[in-house]
Amino acid sequence: MPRAPRSLVSGDVRRHNLTLVLAHLVRSGPSARSEIAAATGLTRGAVTALAAALSEAGVVREADPTQTGRGRPITRLELAADRVAVLVAQVDADAATALLTNLAGEELHRVERRHGRPMGDPESVLDVLAEVTRDALETAHRLGRRVVELPVVVFAPVGGEPPVVLADTDLGWGVVDLLGGLRSRVPGLPEIATLASDGWLAAQAERALLDGIDDLVYLKSNSGIGGAIISGGRTIEGAHGVGASLGHLALIPDGAPCECGQSGCLVTIAGPDALLERAGLTGLVGERGLAGALDELSRRIGAGEPDATAAWGDALPWIARALQVVSLAADPSAIVIGGFWAAHTASIERAFRANRPAVAEAFGRPASEVPTVTAGRLGADAALLGAAWSARDRLLADPARLGV
Ligand SMILES: [Zn+2]
CATH class of the missing domain: 1.10.10.10 (Winged helix-like DNA-binding domain superfamily/Winged helix DNA-binding domain)
Incomplete structure (x- = not known):
């Protein structure tokens, strides 16, 4: 050679x-x-x-x-890098958000608009996403900054080449070419726009706040159930890009059918819709949005309200089982719980530890640390910040793009 x-x-x-x-x-x-x-x-x-x-x-x-x-x-x-910016656009179950940051990750501008969750109507959601994206691009222009990274985050699996949204159950979407739809609505949208799924980004962002953790399982619920497995510092993407689809672990014998085609998936008993229904809060979704309804559910679980507590009690053993299965498959040093589940990490950890093999103690550490179970610290912004931070890391790894 x-x-x-x-x-x-x-x-x-x-x-x-x-x-x-x-x-x-x-x-x-x-x-x-x-x-x-x-x-x-x-x-x-x-x-x-x-x-x-x-x-x-x-x-x-x-x-x-x-x-x-x-x-x-x-x-x-x-x-300094006063002439460049990272723009993250995000669609979740309730809103479209655009966040403009500098290279240090500091916020320059943020705009969020509710899209009203029109089920099965990607075009109207795209209109709102285009509106916030245009707003942030105009702000970047006004600040004299060129947008050098533009990740678009969805709370759904992403795949294909060019990448498309495969299915967003919160919005009733099948395959949607979100980037194509955004390009046709935002003339001059930078070519660098990319599409990414929230779970992996949120996991990397939470990991960035921990010290020296290379093996991590991230499990969250705010929009369905999702997460990521990071092994040796790398996110497990899998052969088809849908690695760590933790909400669709088919755990429950003779469980309810799931939209994914399997039955007995974790999401059918512990997902937002299932929990809200059992807690009698489904009606709140139209009024306050999914995030607002889950905030209320979370408050009621914390306050010991009987219906919410019963719903959580039904879900908890299956969440714990998912973590037991994944822990033995991936052997993480840390588990991080995200979304609205973060507030209930203590009960999740108790249920998880209740069926841990004694072998944990053989690693010379207290069983309570094999692995550690902690609450995510970034709340609802985990994916948004993860997208901004990983975009920044890509830029720093290629300084030529900054003109050096
Ligand atoms: Zn499923």
Whole structure:
């Protein structure tokens, strides 16, 4: 095999080193060149040269010098990238949201509109999504920023090439070409728009808040039941892109038929619709939207209201069983519970631990830590933030797109 030309090799190294510097600034905020060198293992000279290139491209700038003690004032570098932005557009069961962030992940603009959940009518939902997307694009233009990443998030499985929504049960959709519909409504929509499913993004966002967790099971419910399995740092996508469809684990013997074609899926007993119906709250969905109805359900479970508590009590053993099955299949070090279930993590953990094999103790850790079970911290914004953060990571891994 011929050796790669020298310039290509050194280009790769330079790109890698630029990414190291940028990733440090994202993680640690404004930093002196010496701090960056110490943290990345690069030499002071290398950091100075890389910083000069980043500064020339407008990606970093020098912050105002700060006086520390009697020495010379320290000049720190901070992320600038004032000319670019990440735009995340999202459709959930109730609303369309557009979030504009800078490279540090800080919010520049956010707009949200209820779409009224017109079941089986993707065109009207697309109209609302196009409205918020146009609004955010206009804001980016006004701020003098070019949109360099545009992930579109749906609470449904995504597949195909180009990617389409495969089925959104919350909105009564079959296959919907959401990106195509958005393009036809938003002239000048950047070509970089991509489509992504919420569960994996939310899982990566929650993982980013944990320390050194590479093996994680994320299980959430806010719109159906979904989640992700991260193994060795990588999301298990599967051969058909529908890995970790945890809501459709067919656990319940002789269970009810599911829209997916199986029967006895977890979602048929523990999904939002099933719980709301058992708790007598189905009527609230039209009035407050799905998220509002689930907030009320969650409040009632917390308050021990009899119907809500009974509904939760019916679902809990099956949620626990799903976690037991997945834990032995994936062997995670952490389980994170998301969506409105996060508020009920303690009861989920109790049910989960009630049927754990004693083998957990053989790992030299308390059984209560094999794996840990914790509540997600990002609430309803987990997928939105996950999309913004992973878009930023893609950009940092390819500084050429920032003009460096
Ligand atoms: Zn199913």
